[in-house]
Amino acid sequence: MKILVCISKTPDTTAKIAFADNNTKFVQEGVQWIINPYDEWYALVRAIELKEKDPSTIIHLITVGAADTEPIIRKALALGGDEAIRVNADSHDSFYIASQIAEIAKQGGYDLIFTGKETIDYNGSSIGGMVAELLDQPYVSLATKFELNGTTATINREIEGGEETCEVNVPVVVSCQKGMAEQRIPNMKGIMGARTKPLKVAEPVAVDALTSVASFELPPAKAGVKLVDAENVGELVRLLHEEAKVI
């Protein structure tokens, strides 16, 4: 079994979000970068678990980004994975990134491609679906559970108001979310080992981005909270009914 795990670099969840150059650029000063939580906690850890069960499994990590994404990919390698591939390109849009991943995937002949359910910066939930279409493979999105039996995967995925279980033969692309696995902390051995794991750099294929950011905008600040006394809960209910008109 050969698994490709897509890894994205995102700002830390507590990063201050600010924009410069007339609201066209995200201010990166002081921002801590992390592995996109969905990629790390669910996609990568589930792949590692599959390898623990079947040691013949090969895990490759892929990221599309400039050289400054290497610390992130090393961090991911510290958790697990045999080698990493960095496509040396600034990210443009989802389609551009997906096209690069699909290109590497075509050459690598992977049975499984895992992505996180979305990145916490662009929130597109798009890469997995695009890669699947470019490879003409089935796509199971928002998976909460993944089991492998030979070449058949049994996957739970979220549907509105519940879950469904499905079966699909590999190759398949899966986007992963909570439930798939539990978060892990890399240990010293993993961190040391990651330093010598191969990190290959591939040049991008020429693809046109389909979208681009015109500008950013911060949401307006809240006007301030209207506090109601705990002895007067009826007043809160009245306000919600008559003023906010929500109940």
Add this chain to the structure above:
Amino acid sequence: MSVLIFIDSADGHVKKSSFEALTYGAQLAKQLGTAAEAVLLGTVADDVAALGKYGVTKIHHVANETLNHVDAQLYTKAIADVATASGATVIVLSHNLTGKAVAPRLSARLKAGLVAGAVGLPNTAGGFVVKKGVFSSKAFAHMNVNTAMKIISISPNSFQTVAGEGTAEVVAAQVTVDSPKVKITATNKVTGQVPLSEAELVVSGGRGLKGPENWGMVEELAGLIGAATACSRAVADAHWRPHHEHVGQTGGSIAPNLYLAIGISGAIQHLAGVNRSKVIVVINKDPEAPFFKAADYGIVGDAFDVVPKMIAEVKKLKGVA
């Protein structure tokens, strides 16, 4: 040239998020001076022609039962075929679970720029720019769509449904449907409950509620006002509540009309999933809880005292004993 809206259904019924998509698509068509048409996959019990009240004139119906289950590959092909045959230049979907499975595939298949999670109509003065949430609702981006064919998936609950008069012409669409590669073997749905992503009102609980045994009052209050229930990550991690109720940066992102947070501190990661809610109400015993800064209304008090009182007051309001 037309706008094609995808109508999503489950268990024989059109989803509420599709009414929003239909309204959005109809208004966009008007803005572009073109026709609004729709595509429906699978068979439904609902009156399809009546969906014309949301402003679509024609509905392409692929009444093939294979499509009663969402299969990203089959859906993509069917929608793309209808879009091509009907000469659509914009495709509109909901950014719900089906939309997340299908819209990116469609984008790659048609080489059409996708804006995933749009929160408003495009600005078409001199281009095609669509606003969407980024950084987990901490900001918005205005996205240029640079292709002739465009795809927009709209964030659920971010666009007001408008229903008028009118019926749509329903035409059978000629689309070949392959056999699915993904076989569904079981479905596990919480019935009789509003799905969180579609809920207009949400009552949510945090670690302040001390344990799963105390959720009775949360469910009772939610039931009384017709709300869905949600929770913080800490609560889902402790297995007090099911994972699908977890909202926030690493859980569901929602935008209901009312978000009532009980015993939730309001960590930045939690706020990221709920701060698009129109009205936020916080009940927390700590006056310094960060959630109050993001709230519209609040009570500083003990949930075990305030929530039962709130239940009694809502009962009074609704006239139930």
